[in-house]
Amino acid sequence: MSEISVTVNGESRTAPPGLSLSGFLEHLGLDPRKVAVERNLEIAPRSQYDAIRIEPDDRIEIVHFVGGG
Amino acid sequence: MSEISVTVNGESRTAPPGLSLSGFLEHLGLDPRKVAVERNLEIAPRSQYDAIRIEPDDRIEIVHFVGGG
């Protein structure tokens, strides 16, 4: 079955179909406890990471805290 | 025929009935060329002073320029 394509932080990426958000973060090598995720302009609550499925053409923002004034 | 009562600059005043605005200003001892008049929240153009008739209960503001910063 072919990969799906999504947009992450403005870059287009591919992912295996049927991944949960947890799986997708893992796939990207990111620690779920250290980031926050917005999916199609909606906050993805951390509690839902397993439940949320990544769909084709999803627009995903993954952020974390950096130094700032 | 009895006088009518109007409000001028917040004070209640009486005037002979049927006065034009020109006549009313004269009645108040004011020089029409040195004031501006608002009648019932509408500007009274100087050109209309003769045409405008003072009606009972009119609310009239008569202003001029004073020193100010």
Place this chain on the structure above:
Amino acid sequence: MSEISVTVNGESRTAPPGLSLSGFLEHLGLDPRKVAVERNLEIAPRSQYDAIRIEPDDRIEIVHFVGGG
């Protein structure tokens, strides 16, 4: 034998004749360890308090430290 008169801090004072400086300070109720003394414009070293004799018309300054900026 009659008292002698000396000037202390600008005030004229009397004292028994033949007093040492130590005795004189004691006579004034002052603790020798907490003051410094000038006698006739010369410093009176603390070590000499017993040796120094008060003479008539001595001009004596007795000072100590006070609060100052």
Place this chain on the structure above:
Amino acid sequence: MSEISVTVNGESRTAPPGLSLSGFLEHLGLDPRKVAVERNLEIAPRSQYDAIRIEPDDRIEIVHFVGGG
């Protein structure tokens, strides 16, 4: 008869012998009315320019006004 040598404004110069100060200034191409002269650390009054003779080894300063704050 040979020239004499003098020091003018720190530079050594030669001049015909027996010159008056007026003559010397003229010799230097200077307008006497626009300068002041010190000869051997003494002011040379303008009234004396004709009378003063330049001697060998004279130390002469010739100054004027320049822009200054």
Place this chain on the structure above:
Amino acid sequence: MTHDAPLKVAGRDLSSRLIIGTGKYETYEQNARALEASGAEMITVAVRRVNLSDPDKPRLVDFIDPEKYVFLPNTAGCFTGEDAVRTLRLAREAGGWKLVKLEVLSDPKHLYPDMAETLRATEMLIKEGFEVMVYCSDDPVYAKKLEEAGACAIMPLGAPIGSGLGIQNPVNIRLIIEEAKVPVIVDAGVGTASDAAIAMELGCDGVLMNTAIAEAKDPILMASAMKHAVIAGRQAYLAGRMAKKTYADPSSPLAGLI
């Protein structure tokens, strides 16, 4: 020697960059003499109810001729856009002028403008065809909004009205000037001549003041001082000041010492 163009406000040329208020003088007669000494061509005036009980008391226009000076009606005392528009409609009728000074105040403690309401009032007045000079805070962001709304002059305060504290924030005034395409006129805060010179040295196009002159011990002489101060500051700005140096630099030549 560089020559200066006149201050141009809403198409009007003003040969003097000093604008003065007409409040707080002992008499209109003193006011008129101070005005003459100041060399100003434009004055601010307030719009107030005539005194019905004594219609014959002295009037400003009997001492200062509206034909000779540019009267700039203000909205001092207005706290809403509606008050301001109503007041200026009357002013326009009284004087026949479209050029006005808008001020929409907030707290009497500091008499600072309410900038949100000031911007709203500016838009209302411009829609009615007024030419609006706007008293404002020294916030460069709002200064830009006012200009975009069509204000014909930006008039940031230098310090609270009547305080005489001088220009408090030269950085903001400078930032406003750098961005503005319409005249920037410091309004309020000047206390003495050097304050006016400093405002002009920052690059302001003009200065508006009232109390500094009216409350001086000798208002006529202070008016003259302000005339010279505004010229001095303007010319210094145009002349381009020397660079500041950390150490000394002699003014007389080092060479040629005896």
Place this chain on the structure above:
Amino acid sequence: MTHDAPLKVAGRDLSSRLIIGTGKYETYEQNARALEASGAEMITVAVRRVNLSDPDKPRLVDFIDPEKYVFLPNTAGCFTGEDAVRTLRLAREAGGWKLVKLEVLSDPKHLYPDMAETLRATEMLIKEGFEVMVYCSDDPVYAKKLEEAGACAIMPLGAPIGSGLGIQNPVNIRLIIEEAKVPVIVDAGVGTASDAAIAMELGCDGVLMNTAIAEAKDPILMASAMKHAVIAGRQAYLAGRMAKKTYADPSSPLAGLI
């Protein structure tokens, strides 16, 4: 309107309270034009050796007429009383003037006066019959000593010569003015017009400057700015400024609002 008396130095009346130096200009011609624009009547000049190799190069006096302006010979570059006396004797012979400006310097880094040596030189010069205007520090104690020694004017520095930093210590200038019976003229430190106005507002009798004009991008225009700044500051001082207030105070009447 109060009227101002002319500045009186050593019995001489000066209608302008601005004194300018003649150093650092591109040409004597520019210098002359700046002088005219400044309205100054008194200028400082230095005494230097004539150029023997080129006796015909332009001379200051060919551009600025000693009959028309008061020349004030200075001792710039002197570090001892003896140097100063020797220099001023020559100046007196060259110009025939007894009125001179004494400066006895110390470290070239700041060009501050050596006050001990300055006082000694003042006494030497007065013994020789000179009228001595003295460049000095802003120390009120030494200012008093100079006056007691017979100086005809006290000229405290506002900031290092040529620095353009403005009056650094208004408290000291004020204390000097309060005690002095001879004219107090701020000498050095002015950088732009408002600095000159501030000096005069403190109550100085005059201001002496050079670099602020000569090193402006347009020296002629800055000279005019300084003329106006000195008048502005003087008039503001005489007029008596308004009191500063912590809060606002409206300029338009509160009564009679519609």
Place this chain on the structure above:
Amino acid sequence: MTHDAPLKVAGRDLSSRLIIGTGKYETYEQNARALEASGAEMITVAVRRVNLSDPDKPRLVDFIDPEKYVFLPNTAGCFTGEDAVRTLRLAREAGGWKLVKLEVLSDPKHLYPDMAETLRATEMLIKEGFEVMVYCSDDPVYAKKLEEAGACAIMPLGAPIGSGLGIQNPVNIRLIIEEAKVPVIVDAGVGTASDAAIAMELGCDGVLMNTAIAEAKDPILMASAMKHAVIAGRQAYLAGRMAKKTYADPSSPLAGLI
């Protein structure tokens, strides 16, 4: 000796009145050491996209423990209320915190807030249940509007972000403090220790800074300097300074001289 209550923001007690930013440090390690030296308990942090190409590069939270310090997510870089809300929703999800610092900027030249948009964003955030500390201009009128809208702290700028120019307008800061019932924290403009002390002496409840520490030659030592400066300024404010005097007043008794 008066004792000081801790700074209380949105019900949280902070023993230090110094808040520091976490930008511009050479490394997070240096940042952490400066934080420790500063004694601050609250830090501002930015919300940014993770680096997908290098997920393992050092993370702020690996050096500064969110359990130990109060993280204050900011909206630096946002120019509209919508951007700010979106950014802070993510921040709340990432950190689980409701306490945030709002800044809605205008022109990058001065990085001043757009106050109209800032007020709108404040209302949006409060409706969503955030506790909002607001970066604002020093306009007392808008400071009041922000407080009325429910801001839990007013954070007027002292000077442009990163400029290090110090408090430009003490009059406005003072006016804001006099009216505010929530903490007033000067945000931006501090350049060195005395600037922070001056802010606190005006009666501010705290100071927020970043560049003054991060860009000092020795950030760790400057962080310590700022810790002491904020304490010094606060204690001086509480202690009540002496009155300024125009003349001298001896510190040693005049009586009892030999």
Place this chain on the structure above:
Amino acid sequence: MTHDAPLKVAGRDLSSRLIIGTGKYETYEQNARALEASGAEMITVAVRRVNLSDPDKPRLVDFIDPEKYVFLPNTAGCFTGEDAVRTLRLAREAGGWKLVKLEVLSDPKHLYPDMAETLRATEMLIKEGFEVMVYCSDDPVYAKKLEEAGACAIMPLGAPIGSGLGIQNPVNIRLIIEEAKVPVIVDAGVGTASDAAIAMELGCDGVLMNTAIAEAKDPILMASAMKHAVIAGRQAYLAGRMAKKTYADPSSPLAGLI
């Protein structure tokens, strides 16, 4: 993090760079508590006649232990070198100390030092074997003369004694510091904490104050404020402040915005 060496005066190490006077306190008890809060190790004291009529009234030394603090006898009230020498000979006999603070005053109006007499007295005292810390004007030329005469510390005034006006002339203080090889300690003029921080940021080695603490509403708390202010200013000086910028410079990264 740079570490600071202790202040070394005449071979003595002082861990605190704050020196305080002991005049003007309500009681010696309050004085002692302020001293403790200030962290100072050195205090100035005056020498005065004992009270013969009441020999038992409280004595300074009963509240502040000369074994625990360095007493620095001053010559406050002396107007000639002879007075100063006579006073300090008595001080040396009373305390057994050679380290003294010289001040030779002039006019009580400003309590400025007479620098000519101060220099003469310095030479007299050094000939007698005293170690002399010298209160002086902020004239860099005289500061150098004092150092050359052997003063072990230069103590320029920041403003008139007891005025609390703050450092009036940072340029002069800076010039003195740049030239001095002995400690430079600002003496007099500090009014509040930020004034002390500013003095230290200029690079002073220490600050001496009295009235700012003694006349604060809460002297004990102000003493603590001054302790922190001196540390803050010193550390900021050593840390090296950021450069001032004319425009803004963001503290948060511009990249990675959502």
